[in-house]
Amino acid sequence: MADIIVAIDGPAGSGKSSVSKAAARRLGFDYLDTGAAYRALAWFVLDRGVAPEDSEAVLSSLDAFDYSISIDPSEPVVMVGETDVTDAIREPRVSGVVSAIARVPEVRTFVTGIFRSTIDAAPHAGIVVEGRDITTVVAPDAEARILLTADEEVRMARRSAELTTESAAVVGEQLRSRDRADSRVVDFLTAADGVVTVDSTHLDFDQTVDAVLEVIARETTRTSHG
Numbered sequence: 522m523a524d525i526i527v528a529i530d531g532p533a534g535s536g537k538s539s540v541s542k543a544a545a546r547r548l549g550f551d552y553l554d555t556g557a558a559y560r561a562l563a564w565f566v567l568d569r570g571v572a573p574e575d576s577e578a579v580l581s582s583l584d585a586f587d588y589s590i591s592i593d594p595s596e597p598v599v600m601v602g603e604t605d606v607t608d609a610i611r612e613p614r615v616s617g618v619v620s621a622i623a624r625v626p627e628v629r630t631f632v633t634g635i636f637r638s639t640i641d642a643a644p645h646a647g648i649v650v651e652g653r654d655i656t657t658v659v660a661p662d663a664e665a666r667i668l669l670t671a672d673e674e675v676r677m678a679r680r681s682a683e684l685t686t687e688s689a690a691v692v693g694e695q696l697r698s699r700d701r702a703d704s705r706v707v708d709f710l711t712a713a714d715g716v717v718t719v720d721s722t723h724l725d726f727d728q729t730v731d732a733v734l735e736v737i738a739r740e741t742t743r744t745s746h747g
């Protein structure tokens with residue numbers, strides 16, 4: 522098991538995955554994207570023709586859900602069975618239904634078990650784990666716990682700047698409505714006790730990675746001294 526767990530939560534588009542990956546690469550750590558599991562399950566459910574709002578049917582699909590993810594920050598690959606779904610799980614049709622899947626408590630318990638086993642089996646000295654409930658539920662005892670945030674307009678602008686077939690207004694509304702739905706289930710907008718907030722509203726990407734690395738260095742030094 523990794524000696525150092527870095528837990529990072531935050532709203533959609535706050536930079537969790539890109540910043541966590543960059544930080545993990547700089548530290549030689551593994552990297553776990555937890556949103557990928559919820560997205561992969563949403564993809565799987567759609568692929569089977571199951572209605573994502575039908576919790577019972579979603580739960581019945583869990584037995585057949587054969588999920589795996591690579592934790593190499595330079596090559597995160599997501600598989601469902603023999604199918605590489607790395608790109609497919611980012612499509613708007615998946616983003617549009619993933620919150621309905623993630624709100625089901627039994628689904629959360631199921632994927633949290635997968636996350637903890639993955640963390641336990643991580644081969645490197647540390648692992649950066651990002652999502653919505655990592656600092657509070659998945660790894661509340663993590664050596665460093667960070668809430669990565671940025672103003673909504675800034676997050677919307679960053680998302681819109683990505684290559685996309687959607688208009689800025691559609692991208693912005695998707696981001697807002699996903700946050701609205703997700704925040705009814707877990708609180709990723711306020712930092713829990715002991716969680717350090719990094720607000721990247723006025724930071725560029727490299728500055729944000731540096732800020733996160735500073736917090737990790739400080740928190741891991743502090744926790745290793747009891």
Ligand SMILES: Nc1ncnc2c1ncn2[C@@H]1O[C@H](COP(=O)(O)OP(=O)(O)OP(=O)(O)O)[C@@H](O)[C@H]1O
Nearest residue numbers: 533534535536537538539540679721724725726729
């Ligand atoms: N500080 C920053 N300055 C400029 N761009 C940034 C910054 N942080 C992240 N970005 C960019 O913002 C976009 C969204 O980041 P990313 O996909 O990592 O967010 P996320 O929190 O993982 O989103 P989601 O929860 O929706 O998957 C990316 O294009 C990323 O490169």
Ligand SMILES: Nc1ccn([C@@H]2O[C@H](COP(=O)(O)O)[C@@H](O)[C@H]2O)c(=O)n1
Nearest residue numbers: 555556557559619620623652653654703
């Ligand atoms: N710890 C988590 C991580 C994710 N979710 C749900 O998955 C969706 C996709 O997550 P991304 O990080 O890839 O955007 C997200 O909208 C949540 O519904 C979660 O509940 N808990």
